[in-house]
Amino acid sequence: MLLRQGYHDLGIAAVLEATGIPKGSFYHHFANKEDFGLQVIDLYMTQVHAGLDHCLVDESRTPLDRVRRFFELTEEKYRGEGYLGCLLGGLGQELSGVSEAFRSKVEWCFCEIARRIANCLEEAVGLGDLAAGTDTRAMADLLVNCWEGAALRTRLRRDPAPLRQMLDFYFRGAAA
Amino acid sequence: MLLRQGYHDLGIAAVLEATGIPKGSFYHHFANKEDFGLQVIDLYMTQVHAGLDHCLVDESRTPLDRVRRFFELTEEKYRGEGYLGCLLGGLGQELSGVSEAFRSKVEWCFCEIARRIANCLEEAVGLGDLAAGTDTRAMADLLVNCWEGAALRTRLRRDPAPLRQMLDFYFRGAAA
Secondary structure, X not given: OHHHHOOOOOOHHHHHHHHOOOHHHHHHHOOOHHHHHHHHHHHXXXXXXXXXXXXXXXXXXXXXXXXXXXXXXXXXXXXXXXXXXXXXXXXXXXXXXXXXXXXXXXXXXXXXXHHHHHHHHHHHHHOOOOOOOOOHHHHHHHHHHHHHHHHHHHHHHOOOHHHHHHHHHHHHHHHO | OHHHHOOOOOOHHHXXXXXXXXXXXXXXXXXXXXXXXXXXXXXXXXXXXXHHHHHHOOOOOOHHHHHHHXXXXXXXXXXXXXXXXXXXXXXXXXXXXXXXXXXXHHHHHHHHHHHHHHHHHHHHHHOOOOOOOOOHHHHHHHHHHHHHHHHHHHHHHOOOHHHHHHHHHHHHHHHO
């Protein structure tokens, strides 16, 4: 519901109705709507880290293929949601102009993802699949950022093509 | 205000107070808040087209440099706003899950921008600056999408570096 509607459009009453959770239980677990949104991001990041755990240590693939595989699995997740894009990008766009809590939280999430991807890109440098001296952290941030833009276009078109085109371009350019 | 706060967080009362416009005048010009938001996008696109007019016909630059110049001027615009990113991306993210009017409008805007950039990329193909047979429309969409992702990160960090890194990577990869 947060992904589809965004933060401000989603009322807690609608969440309670959709989930059948009593109001008292909700406010026992969440201090307020902001706390709810921030905890949804924590849960989302648990899934992201599980995906990274799964993909980035897969020794049957090259490091670059592992990174690509993570994003391909993310695309599959988007498909199951009707191609609504990325929750982090959505909440980051909507709220980072008015909420320091969400701005810093979403930026921290992107940094975490980029940090783990950069470690895998370092392995690619070690194997000679990326040029020696590559700024792997900058390349990882670039990938995360471009992915977020492609995810926005996917949300606008309900179409995964922007995600695939971006990955093709990125990995062609990164390996060049 | 729409760029900073987003659509749902911004109340019309706050717009009236900030601009000193009477409520009656507002509702004389705008049928409702949605109409206001859509007309803000129209105004924004008038500025975008003026920027494209200015940059894309500049015969003193190569076609690729003209395209890059357009985005560099857009970055300067973002700077004047405190690096809050792109209004189209912001409203597209926030509203495209709940409003077909905004979803189709923002997608149409990105298509218009990509169409004009693709025309300039065609000139680059003609001059041999891009490979013959380049899918210029796909390359233009890719640029617009990656820019939007970089603009989101810029909004999160209030820092233009993601925009510049993306342009460097894109034009290096496009010309390769």
